[in-house]
Amino acid sequence: MRTCATLRLPDGTTVEVGPGDLLGRTPTAAAMIDDPRVSEAHAFCSLRHGELHLLSLRRLLVVGGKPVNDVVLRPGLTIGIADELALTVVAVVTPEALLGVRAPGQPTRILSQVASIVGTPPRIVPRVERDAAASLWSIGDSWRLRLRGRSQERVGPGDSFEVDGVTFTLTTVPIGQAGPSATVAGGATAEPLRLVAFYDTVQIHRRNREIATVGGTGARILSELVACQGPTGWEVLARGVWTDEADAVALRHRWDVALGRLRARLRELGVRDLVRSDGAGQLALELYDGDQVDDRT
Numbered sequence: 001m002r003t004c005a006t007l008r009l010p011d012g013t014t015v016e017v018g019p020g021d022l023l024g025r026t027p028t029a030a031a032m033i034d035d036p037r038v039s040e041a042h043a044f045c046s047l048r049h050g051e052l053h054l055l056s057l058r059r060l061l062v063v064g065g066k067p068v069n070d071v072v073l074r075p076g077l078t079i080g081i082a083d084e085l086a087l088t089v090v091a092v093v094t095p096e097a098l099l100g101v102r103a104p105g106q107p108t109r110i111l112s113q114v115a116s117i118v119g120t121p122p123r124i125v126p127r128v129e130r131d132a133a134a135s136l137w138s139i140g141d142s143w144r145l146r147l148r149g150r151s152q153e154r155v156g157p158g159d160s161f162e163v164d165g166v167t168f169t170l171t172t173v174p175i176g177q178a179g180p181s182a183t184v185a186g187g188a189t190a191e192p193l194r195l196v197a198f199y200d201t202v203q204i205h206r207r208n209r210e211i212a213t214v215g216g217t218g219a220r221i222l223s224e225l226v227a228c229q230g231p232t233g234w235e236v237l238a239r240g241v242w243t244d245e246a247d248a249v250a251l252r253h254r255w256d257v258a259l260g261r262l263r264a265r266l267r268e269l270g271v272r273d274l275v276r277s278d279g280a281g282q283l284a285l286e287l288y289d290g291d292q293v294d295d296r297t
């Protein structure tokens with residue numbers, strides 16, 4: 001049930017990439033290309049509207065002799081990534097449905113590759129949590145569940161398990177309905193928000209209140225998070241915002257300053273923090289039950 005593409009790299013090797021995976025010269029890239037013509041963070045994969053895309057970060061991609069910054073991955077497609085350097089899409093797996101989890105009174109959430117169930121009442125979050133009541137993770141096309149104090153077991157659609165009296169059921173969700181996962185932080189309640197992302201501007205709609213608007217770099221950060229649809233490394237996000245910055249140290253400084261300003265702007269507007277970090281460089285939108293996201297980028 002994993003959405004992925006198999007790419008043949010310029011050296012003839014093949015690699016599998018999925019949503020959020022990076023292509024570039026950095027050793028941590030899922031598709032690492034050891035060539036000076038390739039940037040450290042050159043492009044990354046994103047799942048948008050049920051299709052797997054390759055998005056440029058440093059230089060435009062070339063398809064059919066035309067430069068593009070966004071290409072839908074299709075089997076047999078050749079994509080130029082630098083002068084006289086290209087990769088080929090060997091295969092694309094886009095399942096009709098993804099695995100989700102539902103519980104009474106909670107919206108169905110798409111499972112990220114790793115998820116935990118925490119808190120009181122118990123809720124699911126898309127990350128590893130120490131002392132979680134339950135953990136879920138994928139191994140290839142299958143899934144594993146470990147309840148606190150018990151050994152792991154293989155699970156799939158239709159299976160149910162209980163945490164603190166709440167029954168969670170695994171279910172399939174049509175890929176066209178798969179969007180950013182909603183989370184509730186610390187059991188808090190908040191008014192539902194509707195985010196409309198236009199890339200250089202993000203509108204935040206609230207009931208019976210004026211539309212709050214974030215612009216500039218802050219809007220681009222939020223829009224990148226909307227587009228990535230799940231936890232994503234800070235460098236991938238930053239490369240999407242500052243495509244002209246080659247120095248990693250300078251890029252990190254710009255990122256930290258811009259993220260601080262974005263959070264200050266949200267406080268000024270009376271909007272709760274919308275950016276969640278797992279402390280290891282992965283960030284995602286912090287969405288509560290009832291929140292909606294409209295990607296118009």
